[in-house]
Amino acid sequence: MIKGAFVGTVEAPSKVILFGEHAVVEGYGAISMAVDLRTRGKIFESEKDIVINLKDLGRSLTLDIENIPKLDLKNYNSGVKYVLCAIKSIVNYLKDRGYEDFKPFKLDISSDIPISCGLGSSASVVATTIKSFLSTNAISIPKKELCKICFSVEKEVQGRASITDTATVIYNSVLKIKNSNDFEVLKGTKLYKLLKGCHFLVVHVEKRKKKTAELVKEVAEHPRKEEIFRSIGKIVDKVEEVSTWEELGCLMVKNHELLRELGVSTSKIDKVVELGSRYGYGAKLSGAGGGGIVIILTDEDRREELLKSLKELEVLDVFECKVGMKSENQKG
Numbered sequence: 197m198i199k200g201a202f203v204g205t206v207e208a209p210s211k212v213i214l215f216g217e218h219a220v221v222e223g224y225g226a227i228s229m230a231v232d233l234r235t236r237g238k239i240f241e242s243e244k245d246i247v248i249n250l251k252d253l254g255r256s257l258t259l260d261i262e263n264i265p266k267l268d269l270k271n272y273n274s275g276v277k278y279v280l281c282a283i284k285s286i287v288n289y290l291k292d293r294g295y296e297d298f299k300p301f302k303l304d305i306s307s308d309i310p311i312s313c314g315l316g317s318s319a320s321v322v323a324t325t326i327k328s329f330l331s332t333n334a335i336s337i338p339k340k341e342l343c344k345i346c347f348s349v350e351k352e353v354q355g356r357a358s359i360t361d362t363a364t365v366i367y368n369s370v371l372k373i374k375n376s377n378d379f380e381v382l383k384g385t386k387l388y389k390l391l392k393g394c395h396f397l398v399v400h401v402e403k404r405k406k407k408t409a410e411l412v413k414e415v416a417e418h419p420r421k422e423e424i425f426r427s428i429g430k431i432v433d434k435v436e437e438v439s440t441w442e443e444l445g446c447l448m449v450k451n452h453e454l455l456r457e458l459g460v461s462t463s464k465i466d467k468v469v470e471l472g473s474r475y476g477y478g479a480k481l482s483g484a485g486g487g488g489i490v491i492i493l494t495d496e497d498r499r500e501e502l503l504k505s506l507k508e509l510e511v512l513d514v515f516e517c518k519v520g521m522k523s524e525n526q527k528g
């Protein structure tokens with residue numbers, strides 16, 4: 197074996213939630229889809245430890261394999277917790293099933309996904325880390341198991357979470373989330389066919405001041421959350437019945453209004469949603485909120501006017517997003 201030799205690459209995409217964020221944590225449904233902005237893990241041989249370079253954070257972790265099951269996440273800064281918890285969880289999962297003597301490796305993680313803006317960068321990084329560990333050790337586990345482990349990491353680090361982000365980046369598809377921990381891949385249904393024809397734009401509106409974990413915690417304390425979640429749940433149920441982009445866009449705007457009532461929108465996000473409704477079929481914030489991204493269902497005939505207005509608002513970035521297609525970054 198050549199010291200430091202390149203072994204291979206693993207990847208995971210990102211996601212947008214089309215309907216149902218926050219309420220899904222409390223057991224209501226959601227609709228999500230994968231976005232082709234990717235996290236990549238480049239794996240190299242290592243002599244002794246597991247070394248993980250988090251290129252986007254400018255951080256490096258060196259882990260003695262023997263000590264991984266005893267890692268206490270409390271001793272680490274919040275930025276590296278997802279990756280550490282991912283490594284610890286996969287080691288414990290495999291040990292419980294009789295595996296031992298894991299191979300050391302060096303892993304360089306880098307991502308196209310803007311961090312902490314609602315695109316599920318945490319789930320994508322967790323999936324990449326665990327897939328890298330499995331690939332290095334030539335172990336394969338069922339997708340459903342991989343999903344369960346990644347979800348347990350999001351839950352442990354975030355405190356509260358739904359399976360939405362994890363399942364969407366692992367199945368790399370359009371998903372109907374049935375409740376906080378069950379889902380199905382949508383293929384061939386009426387809604388899937390409608391979504392397949394949709395042109396979406398993901399607008400990175402502004403940096404988020406808070407992490408998902410804090411936003412989910414704040415929402416859990418909202419005095420009217422039950423009533424608002426129920427209304428969001430009803431919208432998700434209606435989505436499967438719609439036949440036109442107009443109806444779909446209208447439900448997006450209604451879902452956004454409810455997220456606004458939950459207190460997770462901002463004035464700039466509202467302005468972008470307004471533009472998305474004026475020049476497109478509808479729009480809403482996506483993910484935990486508090487800033488971050490808006491998803492717009494565009495009217496292709498008015499796309500240029502929309503892009504011009506977004507530029508005037510000085511949004512951070514605009515990404516194309518379509519079911520089953522590679523997204524292109526078109527700076528706004």
Ligand SMILES: Nc1ncnc2c1ncn2[C@@H]1O[C@H](COP(=O)(O)OP(=O)(O)O)[C@@H](O)[C@H]1O
Nearest residue numbers: 252275307311312313314315316317318407408
């Ligand atoms: N490229 C990356 N490298 C290392 N850690 C990352 C990366 N991207 C995301 N993370 C982890 O995920 C956290 C952001 O997750 P979160 O607040 O859930 O936002 P989101 O999942 O919407 O992007 C970061 O603080 C960091 O801990």
Ligand SMILES: C[C@@](O)(CCOP(=O)(O)O)CC(=O)O
Nearest residue numbers: 218314316357358408483484
């Ligand atoms: C708010 C929530 O519904 C989505 C969070 O998405 P993100 O981390 O902002 O990409 C939380 C969850 O489903 O785990």
Ligand SMILES: [Mg+2]
Nearest residue numbers: 316318319408
């Ligand atoms: Mg996240």
